Amino acid sequence: MTKREFLAELKWRTSVMPSDDAAATLEYYSEIIDDRMEEGLSEEEAVAAVGSPADIAAEALGGMSLEKLVKETDRPKPKRTLRAWEIVLIVLGAPLWLSLLLAAVSIVIAVYISLWACVISLYAAEVAVLACAFAGVIAFPICFFAGNISTGVFLLGAGVLLAGIGIFGFYGCIALTKAMCRLCRVIFKGIISIFTKKEAVK
Numbered sequence: 001m002t003k004r005e006f007l008a009e010l011k012w013r014t015s016v017m018p019s020d021d022a023a024a025t026l027e028y029y030s031e032i033i034d035d036r037m038e039e040g041l042s043e044e045e046a047v048a049a050v051g052s053p054a055d056i057a058a059e060a061l062g063g064m065s066l067e068k069l070v071k072e073t074d075r076p077k078p079k080r081t082l083r084a085w086e087i088v089l090i091v092l093g094a095p096l097w098l099s100l101l102l103a104a105v106s107i108v109i110a111v112y113i114s115l116w117a118c119v120i121s122l123y124a125a126e127v128a129v130l131a132c133a134f135a136g137v138i139a140f141p142i143c144f145f146a147g148n149i150s151t152g153v154f155l156l157g158a159g160v161l162l163a164g165i166g167i168f169g170f171y172g173c174i175a176l177t178k179a180m181c182r183l184c185r186v187i188f189k190g191i192i193s194i195f196t197k198k199e200a201v202k
Contacts (some may be wrong), residue, residue: 003033006047013057025060112184119173119180126169133162 001009007026014022029050036046050056136159143152 001044001047003030003043003047006033006050006053010053010056013053014060017061021060025056029056115180115183119177122169122173122176126166126173129162129169130166133159133166135159136162 007030010029011022011026014025017025032050033043033046036049037043041049136155136157138159140152140156140159143149143155
């Protein structure tokens, strides 16, 4: 473990301590490592001689009162404010990122509409198939009494076939609609989670 890795882990493990005490601990062990390296030890050997960050943090925390730790934990963390150059970059880049954001939103909306348009088209085709099936069945007696028995039988068979296709297609449309609803729910949850994660990080 290098000195930098050691101090990074120690900083993380002492983050619950008061900032002054944590900084003093880091500075103390940083100086010890430097002293060991001046004595001729390599960086890794000097770090190993000091001990593990976990043991050092446990020892430091053990020497602190519980009341002090609770106060430090409950203390609200100051929110980071934007620097002047960050604000300038945001303002200058607004035309670019706003247009990109608008394009991304437009693409999402277009895909959403296209997917539901496909579902609606399938329902329209389903209605057309059932209408043709109904027409074929109705045409059978008309052709039969008109003397066109072969035509009537053909239309009846076509009507029954289309009715079967329509029934299976109806269940298929329902299954597709449910799948689309689940997909939209997952997409919206994913979008919302992106913003909620950003808020949690802040």
